[in-house]
Amino acid sequence: MSVHKDSDNRLVQCFDRLREQGRKAFVAYITAGDPDLGVTEQLIPALDKAGVDVIELGVPYSDPMADGPAIQMACERALASGTSVPGVLASVAAIRKHSQVPILLFTYVSPIEAYGVERFARDAARAGIDGLLLLDLPPEEDHGVFERLRAGGLATVCLIAPNTEDARRSMLAQESRGFVYYVCRFGVTGERSDLPKDLKRQIAAIKRGSSVPVCIGFGISSPEQAALAAKHGDGVVVGSHLVRMIERDAGKKSLVANVAKRAKQLAAAVHAV
Amino acid sequence: MSTKNASSAAGRFGEFGGRYVPETLIPALDQLADAHRRLKRDADFQKRFKGLLKDYVGRPSPLSFAARLSGKFKRRIWLKREDLNHTGAHKINNALGQALMTSYLGKKRIIAETGAGQHGVATATACALLGLECRIYMGKEDMRRQLPNVYRMRLLGAEVVGVESGTKTLKDAVNEALRDWVTNVKTTHYILGSALGPHPFPTMVRDFQSVIGREAKVQIKRAEGRLPDALIACVGGGSNAIGLFHPFIKDTAVAMVGVEAGGNGTALGEHAARFDGGSVGVFQGTRSFVLQNRDGQVEGTHSVSAGLDYPSVGPEHAWLYATKRARYLRCSDDQALEGFHLLAEYEGIIPAMETAHAFGVLPQILKKVPKDGIVIVNVSGRGDKDVAEAARLEGVEL
Numbered sequence: 291m292s293v294h295k296d297s298d299n300r301l302v303q304c305f306d307r308l309r310e311q312g313r314k315a316f317v318a319y320i321t322a323g324d325p326d327l328g329v330t331e332q333l334i335p336a337l338d339k340a341g342v343d344v345i346e347l348g349v350p351y352s353d354p355m356a357d358g359p360a361i362q363m364a365c366e367r368a369l370a371s372g373t374s375v376p377g378v379l380a381s382v383a384a385i386r387k388h389s390q391v392p393i394l395l396f397t398y399v400s401p402i403e404a405y406g407v408e409r410f411a412r413d414a415a416r417a418g419i420d421g422l423l424l425l426d427l428p429p430e431e432d433h434g435v436f437e438r439l440r441a442g443g444l445a446t447v448c449l450i451a452p453n454t455e456d457a458r459r460s461m462l463a464q465e466s467r468g469f470v471y472y473v474c475r476f477g478v479t480g481e482r483s484d485l486p487k488d489l490k491r492q493i494a495a496i497k498r499g500s501s502v503p504v505c506i507g508f509g510i511s512s513p514e515q516a517a518l519a520a521k522h523g524d525g526v527v528v529g530s531h532l533v534r535m536i537e538r539d540a541g542k543k544s545l546v547a548n549v550a551k552r553a554k555q556l557a558a559a560v561h562a563v
Numbered sequence: 564m565s566t567k568n569a570s571s572a573a574g575r576f577g578e579f580g581g582r583y584v585p586e587t588l589i590p591a592l593d594q595l596a597d598a599h600r601r602l603k604r605d606a607d608f609q610k611r612f613k614g615l616l617k618d619y620v621g622r623p624s625p626l627s628f629a630a631r632l633s634g635k636f637k638r639r640i641w642l643k644r645e646d647l648n649h650t651g652a653h654k655i656n657n658a659l660g661q662a663l664m665t666s667y668l669g670k671k672r673i674i675a676e677t678g679a680g681q682h683g684v685a686t687a688t689a690c691a692l693l694g695l696e697c698r699i700y701m702g703k704e705d706m707r708r709q710l711p712n713v714y715r716m717r718l719l720g721a722e723v724v725g726v727e728s729g730t731k732t733l734k735d736a737v738n739e740a741l742r743d744w745v746t747n748v749k750t751t752h753y754i755l756g757s758a759l760g761p762h763p764f765p766t767m768v769r770d771f772q773s774v775i776g777r778e779a780k781v782q783i784k785r786a787e788g789r790l791p792d793a794l795i796a797c798v799g800g801g802s803n804a805i806g807l808f809h810p811f812i813k814d815t816a817v818a819m820v821g822v823e824a825g826g827n828g829t830a831l832g833e834h835a836a837r838f839d840g841g842s843v844g845v846f847q848g849t850r851s852f853v854l855q856n857r858d859g860q861v862e863g864t865h866s867v868s869a870g871l872d873y874p875s876v877g878p879e880h881a882w883l884y885a886t887k888r889a890r891y892l893r894c895s896d897d898q899a900l901e902g903f904h905l906l907a908e909y910e911g912i913i914p915a916m917e918t919a920h921a922f923g924v925l926p927q928i929l930k931k932v933p934k935d936g937i938v939i940v941n942v943s944g945r946g947d948k949d950v951a952e953a954a955r956l957e958g959v960e961l
Contacts, residue, residue: 351859351860352729352860352861352862353729353734353735353738353846353847353861354738355585355737355738355741355742355847356585356742356745358742359728362728366728366729369860374858374860375858398845399583399845400844400845400846400853400855400859400860400861401858401859401860402859403844403845403859404844404855404857404858404859405858405859425585426583426584426585426845426848427583428582428583428584428586428589430582431581431582431583448586449585449586450586451585451586451587451589451590452587453587453590453748453749454586454589454590455590458589462586473585473586473587476587476745476746476747476748476749477587477742477745477746478742478745478746
């Protein structure tokens with residue numbers, strides 16, 4: 291049905307290339323518009339240069355129930371600076387003049403529905419967005435949303451949790467394009483110092499039913515932790531840790547350079563695996 | 564759409580309802596839906612639940628004839644007295660049902676959100692009764708407005724956690740409870756307080772609250788020899804209203820009227836009238852009418868009553884509204900205060916400020932009821948908790 295081939299998608303291409311090179315992906319999350327979209331437009335090309343393979347770009351939502359305090363506050367800052375879906379699309383279009391790093395939007399159903407799913411699929415692909423992850427949209431509730439997004443050329447990324455049952459795990463992997471996101475622990479987004487013990491077994495279970503790359507996230511903050519997680523999966527996501535740095539440096543000239551520097555360390559750790 | 568399509572087997576009421584949640588909660592909701600289905604038919608569970616409702620809550624609650632109000636409005640007005648339940652509101656029906664269910668699930672820890680504090684008090688009560696660990700999330704703004712209830716919950720052995728995020732009210736307490744649940748889902752059950760949120764909550768809470776309507780149906784038939792012309796209830800999340808309405812849905816001659824919080828204006832942020840100022844969207848796990856801006860961001864609400872101060876409404880109400888089976892009106896803060904006085908002065912019952920909304924627009928609703936027609940108004944809770952705030956609003960020094 292799809293009018294676009296998956297192989298045209300930057301996100302899909304990126305994981306194909308990494309697989310050929312035998313490398314792991316470093317995925318960096320930031321919230322669009324935190325502290326404002328001007329900073330986001332500088333930050334993404336800088337993260338690209340720092341070696342980040344994929345950008346997960348949060349679209350702020352007023353009630354982010356799956357997020358911990360760091361990303362909740364980032365959403366509040368971004369909404370306070372007037373960030374909305376049209377603004378995020380315009381920023382990505384501007385970024386595309388300098389950077390072709392794959393960009394995956396990460397958000398909740400409400401802002402996308404308010405914009406209109408059909409319209410979003412068309413405008414997002416045109417702006418240069420590669421995929422979408424909706425935290426509160428399990429595939430059985432989608433009523434054709436995923437299909438419409440994919441028809442527009444966007445990759446759909448699903449989440450798998452530690453308590454997801456076997457049959458459901460393969461269904462979620464099958465609905466995913468580009469990669470599937472393994473939420474490696476119970477809880478909301480946020481930094482932790484350890485890694486869960488069942489990680490290896492869980493990733494192996496996903497791999498048994500699917501060939502889609504698996505990225506691991508939730509609670510990863512240090513290069514050492516990122517490297518450990520990267521051993522088990524095809525990529526690692528770091529979010530709250532970078533968002534805390536943005537919070538700390540908001541308003542300072544050094545923000546972009548500082549965040550990019552940390553991203554470079556994390557990317558190097560992941561790429562060394 | 565026919566009323567037959569109200570089937571909530573898949574958690575849908577027409578296009579409304581569903582299960583819009585992060586993946587980690589799916590297994591817990593599956594388990595809960597299973598338990599709900601199973602325990603509905605489990606003789607032992609039902610016997611224990613009915614026993615608690617009778618001997619601990621004090622059910623059946625009376626259906627009182629409001630003689631002076633009836634004389635004033637030339638209609639036969641009956642009051643379903645949920646205010647006489649233990650803990651003073653309908654909330655205990657659901658809190659006890661879910662707490663009992665938790666023991667059957669083998670979980671020992673309970674979390675809940677609360678707005679006005681009534682659901683928090685009911686949950687803390689049920690946990691004390693059944694020996695369960697209890698943590699209540701409450702917006703910091705609501706804690707300030709409902710200080711006595713905060714102390715009550717602590718007296719009952721619950722831990723009350725103030726929520727500082729967002730608007731610091733009910734919706735933020737729900738977010739925080741959901742975050743706790745995602746983290747501790749293996750050991751914890753979340754007792755949602757209204758017919759809201761992801762499936763199976765709207766159906767399960769409605770089932771536990773339907774005792775209100777089932778009793779009322781028997782009581783009115785006995786007293787009047789027929790069904791009423793209209794049912795009237797206030798609607799926040801909508802659990803007292805759906806509890807009264809649900810057993811009458813197929814009795815299409817019985818009109819159903821829900822009353823929402825009209826606050827102090829019609830602009831977004833000044834009220835909690837979802838059917839009047841909201842649009843269809845997804846919020847906190849369910850598809851329903853939501854007070855949101857054009858970007859899909861949920862706006863703050865305002866109401867004189869903390870219990871109605873919520874930006875969305877239960878999905879079954881959304882379906883009753885969309886199919887025109889029920890009507891929904893708004894009642895302003897000022898009208899609610901009039902309703903508060905009306906019931907107190909005419910019937911000697913000080914209602915909860917939530918309940919007062921149903922009486923605030925009673926004259927308007929009764930215009931559509933034939934002279935000498937019969938109505939039942941749900942007195943969802945008693946107003947002791949609101950006396951100080953009402954006095955403050957009226958400039959009375961206590």
